[in-house]
Amino acid sequence: xxxxxxxxxxxxxxxxxxxxxxxxxxxxxxxxxxxxxxxxxxxxxxxxxxxxxxxxxxxxxxxxxxxxxxxxxxxxxxxxxxxxxxxxxxxxxxxxxxxxxxxxxxxxxxxxxxxxxxxxxxxxxxxxxxxxxxxxxxxxxxxxxxxxxxxxxxxxxxxxxxxxxxxxxxxxxxxxxxxxxxxxxxxxxxxxxxxxxxxxxxxxxxxxxxxxxxxxxxxxxxxxxxxxxxxxxxxxxxxxxxxxxxxxxxxxxxxxxxxxxxxxxx
Numbered sequence: 001x002x003x004x005x006x007x008x009x010x011x012x013x014x015x016x017x018x019x020x021x022x023x024x025x026x027x028x029x030x031x032x033x034x035x036x037x038x039x040x041x042x043x044x045x046x047x048x049x050x051x052x053x054x055x056x057x058x059x060x061x062x063x064x065x066x067x068x069x070x071x072x073x074x075x076x077x078x079x080x081x082x083x084x085x086x087x088x089x090x091x092x093x094x095x096x097x098x099x100x101x102x103x104x105x106x107x108x109x110x111x112x113x114x115x116x117x118x119x120x121x122x123x124x125x126x127x128x129x130x131x132x133x134x135x136x137x138x139x140x141x142x143x144x145x146x147x148x149x150x151x152x153x154x155x156x157x158x159x160x161x162x163x164x165x166x167x168x169x170x171x172x173x174x175x176x177x178x179x180x181x182x183x184x185x186x187x188x189x190x191x192x193x194x195x196x197x198x199x200x201x202x203x204x205x206x207x208x209x210x211x212x213x214x215x216x217x218x219x220x221x222x223x224x225x226x227x228x229x230x231x232x233x234x235x236x237x238x239x240x241x242x243x244x245x246x247x248x249x250x251x252x253x254x255x256x257x258x259x260x261x262x263x264x265x266x
Contacts, residue, residue: 077130078164081154084129085170089264091115092137092150093176096266105137105150129154131161133256136191140178140263141198149178153194153261155185162250162258166241170262172232178263180239181229182249185259193261196229 095115096103103113107127110116120127120135127135133156140151157165162182171177183192206218228249230239241249252258 074158074161078161080130081161081165082168085152085154085262088116088137088152089176089262093264093266096148096150105139107137110137129156131157131256133157136194143178143265147265149263149265151194151197151261151263153191153259155191155259156256157250157252157258157260158256159247159250159252159254159258162252162260163243163246165260166230166246166249167243169240171264176264176266177232177239178265179229179231180241181226181261181263182241182246183228183259183261184250184252185257191259191261193228193259196226197261197263199226199229 092103092110092115095110095113099113104110107116107121107125111118111121116127120129122128127137129135131154133154136153136155138151140149142148154165166180166182170180179197181193181197183194183196185191206220208216209219210216225236227237227245230237230241230245232239237245250258250260
């Protein structure tokens with residue numbers, strides 16, 4: 001067998017080295033490309049996470065701004081409503097002092113008498129307050145000493161606003177306050193606060209029971225005091241309402257159907 005010359009042997013070694021170098025270059029290039037792809041993936045994932053975080057911050061910030069705006073708006077409306085109720089009561093009592101029994105409670109007449117502002121009367125003739133609900137003003141039952149009284153109800157309130165009004169001090173007996181009541185306005189327009197404010201206790205119907213001798217007799221149950229009506233210096237439910245009682249009385253849930261009523265002597 002003819003031995004390879006030194007040059008041929010050297011040429012084969014050089015070819016083998018070149019092949020090895022090409023393989024190394026190929027694997028290095030493949031690794032770099034794979035690393036580039038991995039880096040791109042991480043960069044893309046990072047961008048997605050960053051976008052998500054920015055969106056979360058923007059949404060959370062928007063909610064905070066909206067919550068703050070609603071709080072400030074409701075507080076301003078609450079202040080307007082509080083001042084409005086006090087002014088209405090004073091104006092009605094002054095008008096009665098001037099006109100007595102001739103004073104009428106219709107919105108148009110109250111506007112003519114200067115008791116309420118024309119801006120409070122809507123096109124349908126109803127009175128509206130700052131929260132958009134209806135205001136009802138009407139005569140009430142006389143007191144035990146025959147003093148004439150009137151009552152007013154603010155309807156269409158949220159639970160939060162109803163609770164806030166219930167915990168405020170609306171005066172005492174010397175200032176004419178007779179009662180404060182909380183309730184809900186039903187679909188039929190029945191205003192529980194406006195109705196209950198004239199009642200001292202809940203009416204209980206007589207019940208037929210059988211006595212020990214087997215005879216049927218009528219028994220009058222003990223009266224139940226109303227939890228949604230508070231009165232100045234009352235032993236059972238004095239004014240203003242405690243927070244828990246106010247929360248229970250303003251039972252309109254998430255709907256703006258709560259009502260807040262006051263009753264004053266003229």
